[in-house]
Amino acid sequence: MPDLETRLAARPLYLQVRDVLVQRIIVGHWKPGATLPNETQLAQQLGISIGTVRKALDLMEVERIVTRRQGRGTFVNDYASAETTFPFSMFHDSEGQRISGHKRGRSISRVQASVEEAARLGVRRGDELIRVERLRDHLDQTFMTEVCLLPAKFFTRLPEDFGSYRLSALAQLNSILVGRADERVDIALATAQSASDLGVAEGTPLLRLDRVIFSDHEDPLEWRVALCFMRNERYLVRFN
Template sequence: MERLGTGGSGGGSGREGGEGVGFRPLYRQVHDTLLRRLAEGVWQPGQILPSEGELARELGVSQGTVRKALDALTADSLLVRRQGRGTFVAEHDDKQSVFRFFKLRSEAGGEAAPESRVLARAEAPASVDERDRLGLVRQARVVRIERLRALDGRVCLIEAIALPASLFPGIAALDLPNTLYSLYANRFGLTIAVARERLRAVALSAREAGHLGAAPGSPALEIDRVAFDLDERPVEWRLSTCLTEHVHYQSILR
């Protein structure tokens, strides 16, 4: 294996921690190498990784550089550190997926998991917007899922989800779980690594209002999310329309 930081995309002399125009820190190169292995399935969910020392020797970098890369992957919830046992590939169970990606919180406090009810699902040719948001070709097909979600027993949002049909064969026929991201990982081998959201204020349509038990035109929060897998490929477009009378959107900035 070519040593990291020596020529190629690393640039410069490959000094650890160096900065410069176009220079990528060595720990980021290690991070990207490990991320690529996760994407390729070299290490499966729940599997323990080689030790920091073993990875450092293999990649030709210091143990501290490996540790920094592992810390970054752990912060992204792709790895899990277990004291005295080692570093493991995250399994992305329902609880982890819910509280990492579901940002609505009840005004009553606590972190109650949302409940879901599927309204419709079908496969169809991708619309112009779906092709644009998911980077699909003109002939592509998508699976559309519409469902309601509730917190503390109160329905608070309706969401429309579009998935590339080629990546999720047969998903429309499955009994869909409350948390879809665990299904994506366990059934289709697609781990959601990051999601990008855009928020704006909207007025409820008559149909949305009927499902949410509100008056047409009521103010609501729209969350437009595109989720990406470990290969940085868009694999889900989700449009959620939320009533915020009893819930709020919580984002923790660090």
């Protein structure tokens, strides 16, 4: 990597290496599931020590960008697969099996960000947002309504079945890496609309999930508010 050593004072070398490797993944140099060159090869390519490469790869594994397997190599994670997508949906049935539900798109529109929306999504008031409203069904009953807002500037490429998008796959399509999520959980009373959607009486207490998902660069990618009525399901958070 030309002149990499001269930039040490501005940013630790292993973080610079991490950024270079991530950029190669983003632009498609290494596809999801691909094996990265080994540490010795990467060190030679970049003109740095193996220890620095190892530290960068260790960080990328913590960030879930790659998976390292002893004796087999380092693999790019596929963020569109069920195995590596962050479990933002925590619903489980009475036997402990995870429920994702069947998504049904209700509407897709482009709107201008309100003051609150701009604050939550890190954009300016009036900036274009993509708004998606959808329902989730389980055992032929609707158990969740969702309103999702995404900054249009990040998502110029949209799949044909956008109404049922999964953020990890959508981000991958737009060369973005998904990072962390902040989630708030509280109780809301069913309005006339949500009561009709969920098949409950108006005023019924509902579980409200308020989630903002960020990129690996801390840009808010999606603000989602879901209203849920729990019948035989439960909301389970599992810590590893």
